[in-house]
Structures are given as C-alpha cells and as structure tokens.
Amino acid sequence: MEFGWSSEEEAHRQGVRDLLAATLPPDWEALAVHGPGSDFQTDYSRTFCPLLAEKGLLVPNWPAKYGGQDAPVWRQFILGEEMWAANEPRGAQYMNVNWIGPALMRFGTADQLERYLPPIREGRAIWCQGFSEPSAGSDLAALRTTATPVEGGYRVSGAKIWTSYAGKADTCFLLARVPASENGPAGKSAIVILLTDMSSPGIQVKQIPALIGEGDIHEVFFDDVFVPAENRLGEEGQAWEIITYALQNERTGIARYEFSRRMLDRGVARLKAEGRWADPVVQERAARALMLCEAARMLVYRVVDAKAHDLPADAFPSVARWAVVQADNGVNDFLTEFLPDGLIGADPVQLAHHQRAIAAGVASGAAEIQLNLIARRWLELPGEPKR
C-alpha cells in the first residue's frame, strides 16, 4: 500500500502540463468559460485532439490492436485529471476515449470497428449520448423513443433531452425501444442501441438555454429517422448489458475534484491578494472545502486502483461519486460565500467551475441514485417494496 506517484507518472503529468501550457491559446481561460460542451470547445477539440493523437496521448489506454498502447490505467487517469482541471480541452471527445470506443471494441462488428474507431483515435469524431428523455431520466428504462423494424433497419421516432454535444455531433449513441409486439420483448430487453448518423434526415437539434454554460445541453427530435440495421450495436435485447458495461468503464469518471482543488488554490491566492487571508474563519472554511476535495480524491483513486488491479466491479464508484459531488459543491459554496464577485464578472474560471459544480449531482446519474446504489449494493440493504 502506498499513495505516491512513480517518477514515470510524475514525468507524464508534467509532460501533459507542459503540452497544455504550450498548446492552449493564451486567452484559453476566457474562451473556455462555456465548458466542454460549448460550440467553441467542441470545435477546438477538432484541432486539439488530433494533436494529442499525434503525441500518443489520446487513446493510450486502448489495446494496441485498436491503435492504443495498452497503457496502464493510472497513465490515462493522470491525463484525465490534468484535462478536466484545464476545463477539458478535449471537449466532447473525452467520452469517446473513455467509454464509447471501449464499448465498440467489446460489442461492435468488424465493420463498425473499421468505421468508427479510426476517427475516434485520430481525434476527429464528435459523439453524443442519446439516453435521457423528457419522461426518462433517472428511470432510464422508461424511455419511449421507438425504433420500429423496417426493411434494412429501423425507423426512429421520439425525443431525447439534456443531450450534451448534440449540436455538433457526427454520431449519436442512441437508445430506443422496439415497439411491443405480442409475446415480443418488453421493458429493458426491448431496448436497442443505434449508432445514428446525426445528419440523417428527420433529426432536429435544439439548444436548451441553461445555467450551466452556453451550448451544453440540447433537445434532439427524431421524426421517422431511418437507421440501417448494420448500425445496431449488439443484438436486440443486449442493450442493457452493453450500457452497463460501458458505464462501468466510465466508473473512473471525471476528475472533478482536481478542478475544484485548483479553484480553491486560485481562490486563496485572490483572498491573499485582497488582504483577507489572515482571517482564521476564511482559513478554516477554505480548509474544510479542501478536506472534501481530498476525500473525494482518495475515493476516486481507490476506484482507479481497483481497475488497475483488475478487480471485479463493485458499488464503490457510487461511494466515490457521492464524495465528488460533496467536494464540487463544498468548493463552490466556499467561493460563492467568500468571493461572490467571482460570479459577477471578476473571474471567468470561477464561473466555469460554478457551472460544472451545480451539475455535478445531476449529470451522469443523480446523486440520490448513487445513494440508492450504495445502500443496495454496497451496504446490502433491502430494496424498498414497490407500491
């Protein structure tokens, strides 16, 4: 048991930092204020990710036979920490690297691998994730978008919501339901995954004005959209297994606490500059926020370490996610109370952090759903009977 970095890992981290310093435009902080899903950052990822790819830093975690380097789990994770702390210059593409690519490798056909993997590993693919619907968020299995089997494929109708990156995406990792037939599959087993070309006729994307930054989330409408059968990932009925696997691969998630930690450092620097740091109340509250960040860091590291040791998946990622939500909010609360002007024009980075923090407990599964998972799967408490 030990909690330090090897010299190789430290050099890797420094290399990533140097690359960011040398590559990002000087006014990056201001440009990146709308977050990874903004139009600006999505476009920027189309030049930044190919550069990462060229340096072997985009998909090092992938198996060599798919263009990766079989790099250790920690290597990829350190990269993720540095990227998120820099407000994610990979934009939407971190998602491709972390779970869409791996899900394709596991369940895709040879033709699908050939079609979709090269653009991902070369850093020129933008995907979106079409899961949530107006009546299916936490209760994802309640989704209603239909995929009606037709000659050569499916016709898709319905609506998705909260879809990040949809405005600029080339492909959607879309969940839809094959309409119930007599004796046919129902519930989760009627769901299919369709890798849907976003330029297909019948798709309409609308941005949703939001508190969390311009261009981040969208509504996507599907009006009788044809998707060829060869774009179905896995078999009909296999979708739930695939997304469970895919999201498990996301279990290391985003290193949110790292951005929060750096925001705290930045906040303290501002408080010092304003002559307000000597106040013991300020010091105490800053340190309490730091405690939350470091707790979250340790729990996320525990998840990454389990993956590095190839241990079977368990419910610990939900424990870590709860800590991460506390950390993001703890730092945000501290900054909002002690540096309120940061949200009123004085610090664009603080605003960006605020916008990430307020979504932390909702995006990629509500915090309360994590608590449910901890209770059932980690503490093995009994389920609440259905009424």
Next chain:
Amino acid sequence: MNFEPSEDQASVLAALDQVLADFRAPPVEPVASAYSQDLADLLAESGFLDIAREDGFGPLDAALVVERVSRSPWAVETAATALVAPAAVLPAGGGPIALLEGKAGGPARFLPVARKLVFLAGDHAEILSVRPEQVAPVESLMAYPYGRLQSPEDRVVEAVVDAVPIRRRWRVGLAAEAAGAMAAALGVVLEHVKTRHAFGRPLGAFQAIQHRLAMAAETVESVRWLARRAAWSDTEADAALAAGFAQSRIAAFTYDLHQFSGAMGLTLEFPLHLWTYRLRALAGELGGASIQARAVAKAVWGDAA
C-alpha cells in the same frame, strides 16, 4: 499508488485478526466503557504496537494496526504507543501511553492504565512517568478509561521534546482510530436495520434511512483512506486534514447511527455506544475540527500573503 495491502501487511493484519478474534463480543454487562487489560497485554507482548520501528515497516503499518484494533468493542491504547511514541523518541515497550493537551490536570484517555504521559503544552511536550496512585479516575460517558493527575503541580518531567511530530502523529492516530470505530459502529447499525421490522418491512428498506447510511458509508471510507494516506506521507498537511475530516463528520455520523437504533440505541445493553462514545471523545481532541482545519490551511497555503 497502490491501495492493496502488501504481502507483509496482509500477513500482519491476518495475525492481528487472530488476536482480535477473542475480543469481538462486547462485554456482557451493560457498561459505559470497556477496557480490556488482556487485549492490551496480548498486543504489547506480540509486538504489534511496535511495528513502526521494525525494518521495512513504518507509520502506515502502525496506522493499519490502530484502525483494526479500534474495530473491537474493547478500548485499548494503541495510537500513542504505535504512532506517537516512535516520533517522541520514546523507547519501545513503554506503553500504555496517555496523551494530554491543555491543562496539566485535565482528563486524559487511558491515564488510569498508563505508564507514561505525553503532555502537549504549546510548542513543546513533556514526557512523564505515571504511577497508578498519582491518577484519579474520572467517570464519564466517553467509552475510554479517563483519569487526571491528582497533583499536576508536583509532576516530574523526564524530558521535554518538540511538539510538532507528536501533534502530527496524534492526528494520524486519531484519524485511524476514528476509521476503525466508525466501520464497526456502522456494522452494528446495518445489522440492526436489516433485522428490525416496522410497518411491515425492515427499517433498512426505508429510503430515508438508506440514504443517511449510504452517506455514513462514504464517511467511513473517506476517513479510512485519508488516515492511511496521512500515515504513509507523515506530513503536517495530510495529518491535520485526516484528523479534521474525521472530526468534522463525527457529530452527524454518530447522531444518525443512534437515531436508527431507536430507544435501544440509548441503552448500555446495545453495544453501539462503545464505538460512538469513543468517536465523540475523539471529536474534541486537539481542539476539534476547526483547529485542525486552520492547521491544514497553514500547512497547505501558508499564513500570510
């Protein structure tokens, strides 16, 4: 980074578990605190508490021992002997050791059974030998044996040492002890809410209870890993952070666990207090969470502009 115990650590902990196996059951009599001289003797004889002094081992291994022993319903002194003594340049085998800060005549954990007292007074610490007749036991709800020096003004100081390493290791030990006690206390209450029924279902099936226990689980894990990291790095910042985090969570954590135990949780018959009243004692040591937080701020960001 490696969260898995080494082979050596695993075998030390397995051997320790064998010793602890006989001390899993709480005392049969309803008592506010349970001290076990037998367990203390066994731990001292077997050398577990001197592990930080062994070649190839260090404070992390000592913290793992402290954490593990703290899961027992029986309170025995581990943290001062295993973590503080090596940093205070005290010889091995000198325990039990009581730790005290503030007033020389104040109550200290384990003082009635201690052979040494480390008294932290500002930037230095006094080391004293203690004999039982110098100590007046103090009755309390806290589940440790407490005592105070009968005549602190007559104390004979054997050595004066730097307070910094002592405070640091005290913090690490406090966090490790809290981690063990929290894990055990949560285990007791999980068992309770799985077996007790109300409104036709186990208490643990109510989401209101599930969510707070899930948060308690996060607290246990966070305290555990922060304590281990602090023991490993042995830095001021990590030590104060681990202790402060643990202390900041103790109030809500112990409140919820007692709450879900109902009236039973307020009795001495139910063993929960053997851990929660150790935790509540730890919550106020070394000035409590706020003082630890200020120490963190100082260590991480420095004092002034």
